[in-house]
Amino acid sequence: MAQKNRLQYIVLGLLNIESRTGYDLTKAFDSDIGEFWSANHSQIYPLLKKMEQENLISHHEVQVGTKLVKKSYDIMSDGKKIFNDWLEEPSEIDSSHDEFILKLYFIDDKKPELLEKMVAEQLSARSDKLEHLNQQMRDKFPDQDKRQTQYGHYCVLKHAISRETDYIEWLKTI
Amino acid sequence: MAQKNRLQYIVLGLLNIESRTGYDLTKAFDSDIGEFWSANHSQIYPLLKKMEQENLISHHEVQVGTKLVKKSYDIMSDGKKIFNDWLEEPSEIDSSHDEFILKLYFIDDKKPELLEKMVAEQLSARSDKLEHLNQQMRDKFPDQDKRQTQYGHYCVLKHAISRETDYIEWLKTI
DNA sequence: AGTCTCATGTAACCGGTTACATGATTCA
DNA sequence: TGAATCATGTAACCGGTTACATGAGACT
Numbered sequence: 001m002a003q004k005n006r007l008q009y010i011v012l013g014l015l016n017i018e019s020r021t022g023y024d025l026t027k028a029f030d031s032d033i034g035e036f037w038s039a040n041h042s043q044i045y046p047l048l049k050k051m052e053q054e055n056l057i058s059h060h061e062v063q064v065g066t067k068l069v070k071k072s073y074d075i076m077s078d079g080k081k082i083f084n085d086w087l088e089e090p091s092e093i094d095s096s097h098d099e100f101i102l103k104l105y106f107i108d109d110k111k112p113e114l115l116e117k118m119v120a121e122q123l124s125a126r127s128d129k130l131e132h133l134n135q136q137m138r139d140k141f142p143d144q145d146k147r148q149t150q151y152g153h154y155c156v157l158k159h160a161i162s163r164e165t166d167y168i169e170w171l172k173t174i
Numbered sequence: 175m176a177q178k179n180r181l182q183y184i185v186l187g188l189l190n191i192e193s194r195t196g197y198d199l200t201k202a203f204d205s206d207i208g209e210f211w212s213a214n215h216s217q218i219y220p221l222l223k224k225m226e227q228e229n230l231i232s233h234h235e236v237q238v239g240t241k242l243v244k245k246s247y248d249i250m251s252d253g254k255k256i257f258n259d260w261l262e263e264p265s266e267i268d269s270s271h272d273e274f275i276l277k278l279y280f281i282d283d284k285k286p287e288l289l290e291k292m293v294a295e296q297l298s299a300r301s302d303k304l305e306h307l308n309q310q311m312r313d314k315f316p317d318q319d320k321r322q323t324q325y326g327h328y329c330v331l332k333h334a335i336s337r338e339t340d341y342i343e344w345l346k347t348i
Numbered sequence: 349a350g351t352c353t354c355a356t357g358t359a360a361c362c363g364g365t366t367a368c369a370t371g372a373t374t375c376a
Numbered sequence: 377t378g379a380a381t382c383a384t385g386t387a388a389c390c391g392g393t394t395a396c397a398t399g400a401g402a403c404t
Contacts (some may be wrong), residue, residue, distance in 0.1 A: 151282060245356080
């Protein structure tokens with residue numbers, strides 16, 4: 001089976017806001033999107049080519065100065081469809097990149113019922129994970145002794161619990 | 175330039191605790207280490223082979239039952255050296271995996287002065303990042319208006335700030 | 349006897365990073 | 377005119393995922 005290709009959804013999400021060039025898209029990863037995803041132009045340009053072949057996006061040319069012609073990409077109906085389908089899908093929780101955050105970035109005030117569903121799903125999944133982490137803590141560090149001899153491991157677990165707790169608190173504010 | 179190959183350091187860190195088979199190492203990523211890193215056996219076995227060729231580790235054979243022979247890997251002096259050198263290096267902050275967490279896991283109570291240095295470094299870097307995020311918030315969402323029309327983006331940024339704040343608080347407890 | 353876990357490997361593929369390469373536009 | 381930025385592409389490589397493949401040991 002193929003891998004996720006989440007970068008494609010980010011590109012679609014950005015083009016869904018407005019038409020952009022490959023350069024514009026690359027820039028977006030240096031600022032906003034850069035907080036939670038990164039991509040280089042060497043990955044963007046071939047991807048745009050592939051997505052255009054698949055009819056998810058198209059491009060129109062924009063004359064700049066006397067010689068330079070920019071390619072500005074636009075999302076097409078097929079692209080909009082797979083982007084919206086992706087938004088509706090459940091988000092994977094245990095991946096190295098947070099898929100929920102990714103989707104949340106593209107949610108605007110037009111979809112309150114979807115947002116509510118997504119947040120409820122995340123709350124449930126994150127609460128389960130927190131419970132699992134708390135169980136790990138009880139199993140592995142029941143007393144002060146182990147906390148000293150495996151101090152690093154103890155700290156890492158404490159951090160995971162703290163992070164998850166913070167995540168849940170944040171979810172509740174959405 | 176080559177990429178980081180942090181998996182190699184995890185393998186060295188685990189073998190530095192005790193001799194293990196490829197299977198044991200793989201299992202470690204399903205439990206403990208799994209909280210912050212993942213690896214499949216298809217990645218472990220070729221890596222062990224490569225690391226043995228580079229004289230970082232060696233293996234001895236262990237007879238199990240009548241036919242099965244396990245390969246149990248041991249860290250060698252070259253391996254210990256590059257592992258300890260890595261622990262001393264500054265940790266990259268803006269990577270998709272948290273390198274500081276990785277190192278912390280392997281720190282035991284024998285290196286208090288190194289731990290102190292690492293924590294101070296992280297505190298400084300994380301504080302800078304938090305300040306940057308706060309600046310972003312001031313720039314992009316100065317008033318209620320933008321927070322509504324780009325609600326998802328606002329939430330993501332709020333989360334980044336919350337996460338960073340929590341991280342700093344946790345660092346202070348180490 | 350059959351199923352689950354232990355145990356070790358390879359191959360194909362994908363996503364991402366680094367480096368190579370070129371040229372136009374803008375602004376000081 | 378020279379430097380910084382805009383703009384677009386390709387190639388080599390690496391790390392990680394999925395799938396293919398095989399067999400032994402433990403336990404019911």
